[in-house]
Amino acid sequence: MASFDVTWNTKAATGKAFVRKRKKVETSDESHPKKSIKLTNLKNENHNLVNKKPQSTVKKKIGNLSTDKSSNLIRSQQTRKDGATKNINKIDHNKNSGLGTKKFPSKKLSETTATTSQHFEKHSETQNFSMDVNPTENFNQTLIKRKHKKDKLAAKANATDSVQINATKSESHKLFNVIHKDVHVKTNPRGKPVVEQVFSDTQKFSDLEIHKYIVSNLAKIGFTTLTSVQEKSIPVILKGYNALIRSQTGSGKTLAYAVPILDALQSINPRLQRSDGVQAIIIVPTRELALQTHELFGKINTFQWIVVGHLCGGENRNTEKNRLRKGVHVLIATPGRLLDHMLHTNAFKTDKVRCLVLDEADRLLDMGFKKDIMRIVEEIDGNNTSYNPLAVLKASHKKFDSEPEAVETSSTETFSLRDPKSKKRQTILLSATLTQGIAELADFTMKEHTYIDTLDEFTTNFSQDVMIIPNTVKQKFVITHVKHRLFTLSAMLLSLEKTCSKMFVFMGTSAMVDFHYELFTKHLARMPLNRGRMKSGDVLVLEGMEEDSDEEEEDILEVEFFKLHGSMDQKARKEVFKGFREVKKGILLCTDVVARGIDVPTADCIIQYNGPLKIEDYIHRVGRTGRAGKSGSSYIFLTHEEQDFVAMMEEHKVYLKQEDTEPHLTELCVVMEEEHLEKAAIALQRHYENAIASNKELHKMACVAYTSWSRFYNTFSSKLRKVFDFKQVNLGHYVTSFGLKETPTQVANIVRGQMAKKEPQKLNRKLATHEDEEQKQHTPPKKKKSISLTTSEFSSGLNFEKKKKKKPGT
Ligand SMILES: Nc1ncnc2c1ncn2[C@@H]1O[C@H](COP(=O)(O)OP(=O)(O)OP(=O)(O)O)[C@@H](O)[C@H]1O
Numbered sequence: 001m002a003s004f005d006v007t008w009n010t011k012a013a014t015g016k017a018f019v020r021k022r023k024k025v026e027t028s029d030e031s032h033p034k035k036s037i038k039l040t041n042l043k044n045e046n047h048n049l050v051n052k053k054p055q056s057t058v059k060k061k062i063g064n065l066s067t068d069k070s071s072n073l074i075r076s077q078q079t080r081k082d083g084a085t086k087n088i089n090k091i092d093h094n095k096n097s098g099l100g101t102k103k104f105p106s107k108k109l110s111e112t113t114a115t116t117s118q119h120f121e122k123h124s125e126t127q128n129f130s131m132d133v134n135p136t137e138n139f140n141q142t143l144i145k146r147k148h149k150k151d152k153l154a155a156k157a158n159a160t161d162s163v164q165i166n167a168t169k170s171e172s173h174k175l176f177n178v179i180h181k182d183v184h185v186k187t188n189p190r191g192k193p194v195v196e197q198v199f200s201d202t203q204k205f206s207d208l209e210i211h212k213y214i215v216s217n218l219a220k221i222g223f224t225t226l227t228s229v230q231e232k233s234i235p236v237i238l239k240g241y242n243a244l245i246r247s248q249t250g251s252g253k254t255l256a257y258a259v260p261i262l263d264a265l266q267s268i269n270p271r272l273q274r275s276d277g278v279q280a281i282i283i284v285p286t287r288e289l290a291l292q293t294h295e296l297f298g299k300i301n302t303f304q305w306i307v308v309g310h311l312c313g314g315e316n317r318n319t320e321k322n323r324l325r326k327g328v329h330v331l332i333a334t335p336g337r338l339l340d341h342m343l344h345t346n347a348f349k350t351d352k353v354r355c356l357v358l359d360e361a362d363r364l365l366d367m368g369f370k371k372d373i374m375r376i377v378e379e380i381d382g383n384n385t386s387y388n389p390l391a392v393l394k395a396s397h398k399k400f401d402s403e404p405e406a407v408e409t410s411s412t413e414t415f416s417l418r419d420p421k422s423k424k425r426q427t428i429l430l431s432a433t434l435t436q437g438i439a440e441l442a443d444f445t446m447k448e449h450t451y452i453d454t455l456d457e458f459t460t461n462f463s464q465d466v467m468i469i470p471n472t473v474k475q476k477f478v479i480t481h482v483k484h485r486l487f488t489l490s491a492m493l494l495s496l497e498k499t500c501s502k503m504f505v506f507m508g509t510s511a512m513v514d515f516h517y518e519l520f521t522k523h524l525a526r527m528p529l530n531r532g533r534m535k536s537g538d539v540l541v542l543e544g545m546e547e548d549s550d551e552e553e554e555d556i557l558e559v560e561f562f563k564l565h566g567s568m569d570q571k572a573r574k575e576v577f578k579g580f581r582e583v584k585k586g587i588l589l590c591t592d593v594v595a596r597g598i599d600v601p602t603a604d605c606i607i608q609y610n611g612p613l614k615i616e617d618y619i620h621r622v623g624r625t626g627r628a629g630k631s632g633s634s635y636i637f638l639t640h641e642e643q644d645f646v647a648m649m650e651e652h653k654v655y656l657k658q659e660d661t662e663p664h665l666t667e668l669c670v671v672m673e674e675e676h677l678e679k680a681a682i683a684l685q686r687h688y689e690n691a692i693a694s695n696k697e698l699h700k701m702a703c704v705a706y707t708s709w710s711r712f713y714n715t716f717s718s719k720l721r722k723v724f725d726f727k728q729v730n731l732g733h734y735v736t737s738f739g740l741k742e743t744p745t746q747v748a749n750i751v752r753g754q755m756a757k758k759e760p761q762k763l764n765r766k767l768a769t770h771e772d773e774e775q776k777q778h779t780p781p782k783k784k785k786s787i788s789l790t791t792s793e794f795s796s797g798l799n800f801e802k803k804k805k806k807k808p809g810t
Pocket residue numbers: 222223224225226227230247248249250251252253254255431432596597598599601623627628
């Protein structure tokens with residue numbers, strides 16, 4: 001009996017990968033791969049195409065040998081028990097590689113190669129010999145010619161397949177043949193960022209005039225002292241003022257409105273009944289934020305008669321309808337789904353709503369929800385006819401004051417929520433960053449409001465340009481050559497994982513997230529044992545050099561990988577979000593869909609693999625760490641062309657320091673069992689390239705990811721485009737950073753071919769940036785009542801039933 005390891009990925013489908021578990025499988029000698037090696041001798045220049053094999057076989061096959069000097073590949077594939085094909089491919093020994101000798105370290109394998117070469121030599125000898133005028137040989141020659149012709153045709157047919165993988169054309173790895181570029185960025189060590197105090201010096205929840213049960217519930221989850229924003233906001237909201245609240249990320253803005261809302265509702269006498277309907281609506285930009293906010297309400301609400309519910313895109317509409325029919329007092333919702341129900345669910349009445357909260361208000365606007373919000377406000381106010389987009393536009397052109405008003409004016413004297421008969425609507429807007437858009441939204445949703453800012457000197461010093469980041473976060477930037485991005489990111493994951501608990505890795509597009517998730521979970525988190533011995537000359541070559549190598553793998557990263565983006569279905573998103581929050585150690589690859597408001601208290605590291613589309617996005621991404629006074633670190637990847645980003649951030653009083661990549665890169669030496677850093681980096685890059693080249697699906701993902709990146713890079717805000725300038729980009733280098741060996745044009749053609757085959761009309765959708773993805777779900781048919789439903793990943797995701805046209809005469 002022989003044993004070998006079978007690995008599988010337990011939750012890849014849901015975007016959650018436990019670092020793969022290993023299972024010993026006992027096999028009989030007959031089925032052991034060693035015993036069933038089969039040589040094939042296809043002399044085919046297209047040997048690099050992936051071989052497909054039936055899933056059930058546990059055979060190893062060394063196939064597709066080519067005598068082509070410049071491009072030899074021996075590849076064997078073993079199908080794992082779970083059906084995941086593992087390639088035990090190699091070898092890439094190129095005369096021009098300049099990466100060392102071309103010897104195979106494995107004796108067995110070199111013997112095999114030699115045997116095969118001899119076979120080919122014989123074969124070619126036969127061809128030469130056939131030059132003699134001998135009828136039998138002539139006949140042989142004809143047969144050979146026919147065979148060659150057939151091979152050629154087969155090769156041609158394969159080549160026309162839309163996925164043509166050119167991996168084995170292994171020209172020398174030019175990873176380090178790069179023109180030296182200067183790092184001219186000058187950081188300002190004396191630059192002083194604007195610092196906000198997180199916690200109040202003195203005030204405790206028990207000092208507030210709120211129900212003692214709320215205080216005790218807060219104490220149970222460890223909250224006794226108020227944060228600065230809570231200290232300033234809660235009394236103002238309790239008094240019934242409209243408020244525009246700005247305070248840094250992670251400063252506790254959610255409780256700043258949750259506490260007064262709950263306190264007001266519990267104080268209503270007689271007690272609220274379910275039939276009293278919705279009293280307060282909280283609008284948030286993302287589904288995850290809706291769930292998170294709901295959860296927080298659940299933690300502090302011990303008043304069993306007060307019902308808190310949520311509505312968000314992707315959920316079952318009928319379940320939500322039933323929830324609304326039964327009666328909800330506090331409703332947390334994403335704007336699209338909320339408006340859908342307002343317009344189409346009869347049981348949902350909004351006439352009792354006396355409090356409206358817009359959390360992450362600027363993001364709501366960024367996502368194009370302005371019109372939806374306006375419509376929601378009108379529905380609440382029972383004023384459906386007055387909507388005049390032109391008037392709103394004109395009004396919104398008022399210039400945003402660089403010094404926001406600090407006047408405390410109010411038309412109400414008590415929190416209208418306390419009085420069920422009140423006809424007043426109290427509105428609260430919150431954000432960590434202020435934009436012109438927020439001022440416009442405030443103008444539209446509130447007649448007058450109190451401006452609350454936790455920055456003490458705001459009246460004197462505040463300028464719209466100043467960005468505030470918790471001072472407990474160490475902000476760094478990493479400068480890499482474009483071609484080095486992939487292995488540098490891998491190195492940073494390897495090294496930071498040792499000290500960090502939870503990492504967010506922000507990427508530009510969903511396709512990038514999908515691709516890197518697949519690559520890292522399958523080809524970084526686990527690697528073959530004894531890989532240091534698998535060398536072809538100087539070059540470390542993984543997979544299949546030794547027959548046992550595919551059987552024994554080891555965990556390289558003892559951490560769980562997750563992915564989250566807007567193109568995932570709601571169930572998977574929910575599961576990933578929950579999983580990442582609960583896990584002890586994890587790496588979340590994500591788009592900006594989780595950049596806002598998401599609270600993972602133990603997150604201590606942020607990596608921005610792509611620059612932010614807007615300056616504010618930088619603040620919010622970094623803000624996923626350093627929450628409520630905790631410490632954290634943040635890294636942004638910049639290329640030499642992008643280094644002016646650092647100076648740009650300094651204009652906003654945000655100061656970054658350069659991170660030396662070398663200590664991180666040395667991790668590669670350990671992992672790749674390679675003494676020299678460059679060789680280790682090349683080995684990892686090759687490992688990735690081979691993995692991508694030999695796996696059709698992964699190759700396709702890499703191509704789509706690259707193409708989506710190129711679109712993403714064209715969508716920076718006008719200000720940031722000075723730094724992230726597409727015209728300065730070397731596309732070929734970026735292709736390398738996706739582990740591809742084709743040219744940019746070839747990649748584009750591959751993707752175009754794929755898309756045209758699949759869903760021609762969805763070409764743009766697939767290549768979309770995450771911003772586009774937000775527009776993803778559906779375009780509901782226009783209804784008279786609806787002005788314009790923003791379709792978004794955060795919108796309802798509902799499909800309206802088309803009303804059947806009445807037949808004339810019925
Ligand atoms: N009084 C408090 N004492 C201790 N921790 C608190 C307190 N209030 C809130 N927190 C915690 O602070 C963290 C951040 O809170 P919250 O998510 O409300 O921040 P935020 O200001 O809304 O951030 P963002 O701008 O990123 O949305 C949460 O983990 C929350 O539980």
